Amino acid sequence: MTSPFLNLPGAVGEVVASHYGAPVQEQRSLEAGDALVDLSHHGIVTVSGVDRLTWLHSMTSQQLAGLRAGESTETLLLDPNGRIEHAIRVVDDGETTWLLVDSDAAPALCAFLNRMRFALRVEIADRTEDFAAVLAFAGGSALPALRELQPAVIWEDPWAEITAGGIQYSNGEHPGSAWSATTLVFPRESLDEVAGLVRSGIVRAAGTMALDALEIRAWRPSQTGDVDERSIPHEFDWLRTAVHLNKGCYRGQETVAKVHNLGHPPRRLTLLHLDGSDGELPVPGALVFKAGEGGDAGARPVGRITRAALHHEWGGIALALLKRALPSDTPLEVRGGDEAADANAAPGALIAAAQEIIVPSDAGATRDIPKLKRL
Template sequence: MTTVLIQDLEPESADIGVPAHYGDPMREQRTLDTAVGLVDRSNRDVIAVPGVERASWLHTLTTQHLSDLREGQGTELLVLSPNGHVEQHAMVTEDGTTAWLDTEPGAGAGLFKYLTMMQFFTQVEPRDATAEIAVLSLVGPEAAATAARLLGVELAEPRVFDVPGPKFAAGSVPNEPTALYEVRAFDGGLARRVPLGVDLLVQRERLDDVLGKLADVPRAGLWAYEAVRVARKLPRLGWETDHRTIPAEAELLAPAVHLDKGCYRGQETIARVHHLGRPPRRLELLHLDGIASDHPPAKGTEVMLDGRAVGFIGTAVRHYELGMVALAVLKRNVAPDASLLVGESAAAIDAD
C-alpha cells in the first residue's frame, strides 16, 4: 500500500504528519461515503482537563452547557473573544475522571494557554496531552457497526438539538449539551460517536495494538476525509473561520453553543445576533466549474461578485461525485443564484 504524506505534497500545510492518501484518493472517498474507512488524524492537538471541578469550570469558560457533563458523554465547545469571535473549537470526551479536548493541529497551544490563564484556584489541572493521545477516525455509514464488531463498543447515534428561533422563550432549551456524542471505553482508548462516524482517542503507547484490531478496515487519507467533510458542510477552525467569525456564520451554533445558559465571554454578541436573526455572513457549499483550472483554489481565496469580494474560500476539494467543490463564507446579502468567481473558476452556490 502506497502512503503519501501531507508534507510530501503540501509542505506548508497545517496538516503535516498524517497521510494525504494511500494511492487512490477518489476510491478512498467512495469508501468513506458508502462503507467505512480508517483515517489517521493523529496530528490533532489534545488537552487533558482532570480535576473535580472540570465540568463547572469549562461550563463558565466556554459556549457549551457542561455543568452536568457525565462519564460517557461527548460534545463540542467554543472559546470566544470578548466580542464574540471564534477563537477556539474543540471536541469534548468525558471519561469519568478527565475531560479530553481535541482540537486542530497547532490550535492546542492557544487553547492550553487560555485554560491555564483561567485556572486560578479551581480544582483542575489542564495539561497538553498530545504526546499521550492519538486521534483516529472510523468514517462512513458502517463506522458504528465496525467499532462494535472490532472494538466491542456499542454507540448510539449522535444527537444535536435544533437551534431555537429568534426570541425563543427562556427555559425552552434543555440544560444539557446541545450536541451529545456517546462515549465508550475500549481496550486502548475511548470511542466517541460523531456525525461522520466514530472518533477513537487512542493511548499512543497502545496505538499498534489498536491498529492491529482494525487491520481489516480500509485506510483512507486526510484528503478523502476532507472531501467528505466539505460535502457534509461541516466547518473547520482556521479554514471556515477567520478573526471576525461569529458562531452563527460558520454553522457552529447547533453543535457548540447553548443559547440559554449563563454568562460566558462573548455571550452578548451571540445573543444579540441570534435574536436579530441577521448574522453578517453565512457558510455555503460552492460548486466550481473547473474549466479554467483543475486545481482547487487555496484557502483564503476571495469569492468575487461583479468585481467585488463577497467572501472567502475555506476548504476546496475534488469530490468523487460532486466534482470540484468548496466551503465558502459569504456576505449574508449574496443571492442564492448569484454568479460568482473564485480565481479563474466560475462558482455557484449549492441549491440544497
C-alpha cells in the first residue's frame, strides 16, 4: 500500500515520508498546527459488540468501562509480568471501539484478542488495509481542513494532562502541558483527497522526523520508538495517562501496583541535551556512559538512547533509558557511529550530554510500610 504522500514534492521515505526536504521547518509548521503527518503505516483494529468496552477494560491498564462515545484515552496491554506488549490509543464511536497502534502491531494485537474472546459478544477486525491515520496539532489550519473531510473517527491525545486514576512522577511544569496532537482516521481510499490539501497549499506536509522531535521534547513515549522487551509503564511516566491505579485487576496489574506502591522502576526515561558542536545525533540503541568513560572499550554503560532528534529550538535532544540509581546531576556522554549500540565494539565519536529528569530515581514506593523487626 503506497501512500499518496510519497508522491508529494521532496518526499523522502519508503512506507511513509520521514521528511519532505526541510525537517526543521516542518517541525515549526507542525507545532503551529499548519501541517499534517502521514501515519498510514500505523495499525487500526476495531472491536464491536455489546461487551466490547467491559471486555477490553478487563484486560488492559486503563478505565474503559463506561467510555463515552467520542471520548479518547490510551491503554496498555501488559504481559503477566507487567511488561508492555501493546500501547493502544482508544476511542469509541458508540458502536465500535477503535484501537490505534504503531506500525506492524495490529496482527499481533488481533491474534491476542481473538484468543481471549471466549463466549463474549465481541467481534475483532484488523482494518489497517481499509483505514489510514494522519496527525495534526491544534491552533492552525490543518485540523479544521481535515475535519471538513469527515474522518471516520478522531482520537485526541490525552498527554497534556494527568487523566483520572493516573499519577505523574515528573516534578514541576510538564513540557507536554500544551500537547494537542490529534489523530484522524480516514478510509484509505480518501487518503489521496487528504494529500490534496497539501497539493492545494491549504496545509503543509511534515514527516515523521518532525513528529519525533516534538514528541521527544514533550517527553511523549512511543512504543515503536522507546519500548523494549523489558519495559514497564513506570519507566516512562506513562502512569499519567495510560494507567488507572484504582480500576482493579487486569493482566500485569500486580507488577504495576507493587512497583508503584513498594518499589522503584529499574530504569528511568530521561531527556538528554546533546552537545551539537559536531552536528552528530546518536542512533537508536546507542550506549550512554558516565562522562570520561565512554572512550574506554571495557566501560560499563549506564543506559541507552531510544530516540534522538534535532529540535528547532533546543538543538540536539534525545530520550534515554538510564539506570535508576544514576545520580541526576551526572554528566554523560553517548557513543556515536554505526557500532554505538555494541558494548564490545571499538568506541567511536563521543557526544556530551546533560540530563533533564523525566522520571526521578525515587519514583514509586508511595506507601510507607514499616519493616517488621526480625527475631
